[in-house]
Amino acid sequence: MTLAVLGLAALITTMLCAFALPSIHGGPHRxxxxxxxxxxxxxxxxxxxxxxxxxxxxxxxxxxxxxxxxxxxxxxxxxxxxxxxxxxxxxxxxxxxxxxxxxxxxxxxxxxxxxxxxxxVVPFTKDDPRGGGLTAALLPMIFGGIFPALILGNLFRGHRGLRTRLAGVLLFSVVGGAAVAAFLQFVTHSTDGEYWRVALGLALGLAALSTTVLGLKSVLGMGGLALGGGLLMLLGNPLACLATGPHWLPAGWATLGQLLPPGATGSLLRANAFFDGTGSAYPALILAAWVALGLALTLLADRRGNRATAPQPEGTPVMERITA
CATH class of the missing domain: 3.40.50 (Rossmann fold)
Structure with missing residues (x-):
């Protein structure tokens, strides 16, 4: 009970820090x-x-x-x-x-x-002069990273479901990236950059979001899912700076936000949609690192599971089987 209360207090404090402090101290910073x-x-x-x-x-x-x-x-x-x-x-x-x-x-x-x-010199599109569609896309993408990891992780368990889980989140990322790019370019007309460049960037962002959550869930179970969701929602969302730009937060908050998957996804989207890919290398590397981390955690959890369920040799004494 005490741990639950302390955990809830820490969660609320984290939410206040992530949402309130950057807003209070928001403004041009260097x-x-x-x-x-x-x-x-x-x-x-x-x-x-x-x-x-x-x-x-x-x-x-x-x-x-x-x-x-x-x-x-x-x-x-x-x-x-x-x-x-x-x-x-x-x-x-x-x-x-x-x-x-x-x-x-x-x-x-x-x-x-x-x-x-x-x-x-570099405006938003005429149909979306304030960039509202661009800003509104971030939260659905975060949920789009959490839900596939949750659903696939629960439907396809164990070593037999490993390939299906990994193929599923990566396939969803490609399809989801293409869908979001199409919506932004052809429905809301919020972007006018090269479509496939925007779509591939969004696919990488969705892959970083979903594999990170999948990896944490694989290692820590539902606690990992909560940790991944909190990382993306409570820190990544308010610190992404998609609506304001990264220079609107103090240096430490801005740096942290751009290192998290939502912030890096937003930066990559901005670079591909309006600057012909200029400045896309850094956020792409950040997202690739998150994908690698998520895959590594998933494979590590699968390896541990195989060791735990591996059958013991026939000649192994009973006590050794129990302690193994």
Missing amino acids: VPIGVTGSQQRAETLQKNVDGDAWDVRLYETPATVKAAITDREIAGGLAVTAHSVDVYLATAGGPSAAGALTALADNIAGQHNTHAVVHD
Whole structure:
């Protein structure tokens, strides 16, 4: 009874930390932005703006700023002239940071008695300008990772069901990735990148989610299922930053979120859907590592099960059989 109460208290505390603290401390945290203009104006702006919120980098021309945005070196940029402040955004890369940068540009323009002109270099699609479909896809994908592991793990038990369990979660991941990509591109029109690239990225994400839960369940039983679900739902979901972008959380929270399967899946989806795959290597490696971990745990549990149920030789004394 005491352990159950302590476990429930720890669970509630974890939920509060994962959901409340990042929201309270949310805001731009060392968001990389580019600044261009006359050398004096650019250097002055860098000196005044660079700090905890912004990581300001100097560029020669607006064209180099836009190229750096599409290459994902920076999240946005400012071009300061005597007549205006041009702000270059990548709304699809992080709408919250884009909004904060726009507010910063308006403030700077007000100080110079001029106006800010917004250029969205990497926007969301016209049919989903706020990226609502993209954000809404994360939670169903998390459930889509948990349910196959739960169902297949219960239906196909033991060593005989090992291949079916593994083939089932991997097949579901491929089909699920293709289905989610089709829904986002052809139903809600939330993405307009290359379809198969998006689908394969989502398939890898679903494979990471489902194999992780399957592996934990194989090793720890229903406790492993609870651990996997909590890892994905209570930490992975609020720290994924799919709606805001990774620079909106403090460094530690943002790093943890991008190392978990939901956050890495969101980052890979964003890279494939809006940046032609630029920046996809890191989240893909993270997801591949989770797939490998899940498979390793599943195989380890199967090996232990085989040892536990292996028949003893005929000549083994009874006491040795009992203690084996």
